Amino acid sequence: MLQDDYILRQIREMVRAVMKMLFQVSTVELTPDVIEDTDARQILTNLTDLADNGKIDEAENQLYEMTCDGDRQNLEIGLLFYYHLNGKDDEFLEASNFSREEIMMGIQDLAERYNLSGIAEAFRTEIL
Numbered sequence: 200m201l202q203d204d205y206i207l208r209q210i211r212e213m214v215r216a217v218m219k220m221l222f223q224v225s226t227v228e229l230t231p232d233v234i235e236d237t238d239a240r241q242i243l244t245n246l247t248d249l250a251d252n253g254k255i256d257e258a259e260n261q262l263y264e265m266t267c268d269g270d271r272q273n274l275e276i277g278l279l280f281y282y283h284l285n286g287k288d289d290e291f292l293e294a295s296n297f298s299r300e301e302i303m304m305g306i307q308d309l310a311e312r313y314n315l316s317g318i319a320e321a322f323r324t325e326i327l
Contacts, residue, residue, distance in 0.1 A: 206299040206300070206303065207285060207299060210281070210282075210285045210299065210302055210303060210306065211282065211285055211286075213306075213318075214229065214278050214279075214281065214282045214285070214306065215229060215282075217278060217310075217315075217318055218233070218275070218278060218279075221271075221274070221275075222275055229279055229282050231243045231244055231247070231279065233279070234272075234275060234276070234279070236272060239272050239273075239275070239276055242265070242276055243276045243279055243280060243283075246258045246261060246262060246276070246280050247280060247283045249261070250280070250283065250284055250287075250295075253294065253295045254295075255284065255292075255295045255296075255297045256296070256297075258280070259305060262276070262277050262280055262309075263308075265277075266309060266312050266313070267312070269312075269313065271313075274309065274313050277305075277306075277309045278306070278309065281302050281305050281306045281309070284297070284302050284305075285299070285302050
């Protein structure tokens with residue numbers, strides 16, 4: 200339990216730091232509203248709706264397909280998607296066959312796809 204709480208806090212703070220550094224977003228709580236583009240915001244909403252209905256793998260697969268093109272807007276969507284997932288309680292994640300470690304790995308993979316290996320490495324070393 201303590202380990203999960205630690206991972207939850209670390210993921211939250213690191214995503215907030217990356218959002219501030221890359222997208223100049225500085226807010227206490229990250230919501231879809233930080234995305235200025237309405238189409239991108241709707242894509243994020245669609246992904247989080249899938250996740251909220253327990254279809255995290257399906258949402259993650261869609262996110263992966265989107266982020267293969269290197270579009271920076273999709274990086275922002277991906278970070279906010281994992282931030283949203285991280286806000287779910289352990290029971291929800293477990294019922295959806297997902298874990299905080301998978302959230303962390305998803306962020307690492309996302310960062311690596313955007314050639315942000317330093318950020319990906321920070322997630323590995325800081326959280327583990």
